[in-house]
Amino acid sequence: QQQVKQSPQSLIVQKGGISIINCAYENTAFDYFPWYQQFPGKGPALLIAIRPDVSEKKEGRFTISFNKSAKQFSLHIMDSQPGDSATYFCAASSGDKLIFGTGTRLQVFP
Amino acid sequence: KAGVTQTPRYLIKTRGQQVTLSCSPISGHRSVSWYQQTPGQGLQFLFEYFSETQRNKGNFPGRFSGRQFSNSRSEMNVSTLELGDSALYLCASSFEPYQETQYFGPGTRLLVL
Numbered sequence: 243q244q245q246v247k248q249s250p251q252s253l254i255v256q257k258g259g260i261s262i263i264n265c266a267y268e269n270t271a272f273d274y275f276p277w278y279q280q281f282p283g284k285g286p287a288l289l290i291a292i293r294p295d296v297s298e299k300k301e302g303r304f305t306i307s308f309n310k311s312a313k314q315f316s317l318h319i320m321d322s323q324p325g326d327s328a329t330y331f332c333a334a335s336s337g338d339k340l341i342f343g344t345g346t347r348l349q350v351f352p
Numbered sequence: 353k354a355g356v357t358q359t360p361r362y363l364i365k366t367r368g369q370q371v372t373l374s375c376s377p378i379s380g381h382r383s384v385s386w387y388q389q390t391p392g393q394g395l396q397f398l399f400e401y402f403s404e405t406q407r408n409k410g411n412f413p414g415r416f417s418g419r420q421f422s423n424s425r426s427e428m429n430v431s432t433l434e435l436g437d438s439a440l441y442l443c444a445s446s447f448e449p450y451q452e453t454q455y456f457g458p459g460t461r462l463l464v465l
Contacts, residue, residue: 248394274452285356285442285456286395331395338450339385339408344394 246334248343255350261319263346265332268313272334277306277317278342280329289330290317322350354379356445356457364463370431373460377424377445383407384426385454386418389440398441401426402449430462438464 247266255261265275276291292299292306292315299306305318319326327350332343357376365371377384385408386398397410401420418428424445430437440461444454 276452278456283458285444285458287456288453291452333395335452339397339400339410340395340454341397342387342395344392 246332246341246343248332248346250346251344252347253349255322255348257322257324257350257352259322259350261322261326261348261350262316263330263332263348264314264316265334265343266312266314267334269334269336270313271336272341273337274335275306275308275315276333276335276340277304278331278333280331280345286331319348322348324350324352326350356443356455358441358443358457358460360460361458362461362463364465365433366465367433367435369433370429371433371462372427372429373441373462375426375428375443375445375457377426377443378455381445381447381455382424383446383449383451384420384424385444385446385450386426386428387442387444388412389442389459390438395442398428400450407449433464435464438462 277289278286279289280286290301303320308315329345331345333340359374383402385400387395389395400408404420415431420426440459442459444456
């Protein structure tokens, strides 16, 4: 019940395309859903986050879509760029720690 | 402001040995959390320290331990290393106990042979 399931494991997208990464959870006590971006040799960095009282949050080219009834949330990267090539982690929290998904390696080709 | 620093960055040990990793949080941050990152399991929470006290602990065996000093610097120790302990160990800091926005260090990559 504490798991966060993330898919796909890897994603290849052409420059300018849309990258979509999905996550699902079981624990209805989760009330904070962040996405982290990690470049090789670096620690994860917070990209964007959402709470269950909204269905969508957009920051620049990054959008989180949240479906509370389905217990799913997704990250959309519009106009994907080679500089977006990184590993993306979804996570969920109920106020005491972050539970992470297993990560998606995104490669954006020019 | 300097970010979270972790030392050493890379470490090679053999099975049965023990290892100590260090984390210095962002100046002013008093909470330090540790995570283990592996390709198969992703990021898994190890424990969190605040004001020199362990606040929270993940589902790891007792071989994994940690501590925090009065200057908020933290160390984690793994005793009797196993091959499966090979991983990237990340620490993250925040000002208060478990804040949703955590700042991660670059990690220590541990290889157990």
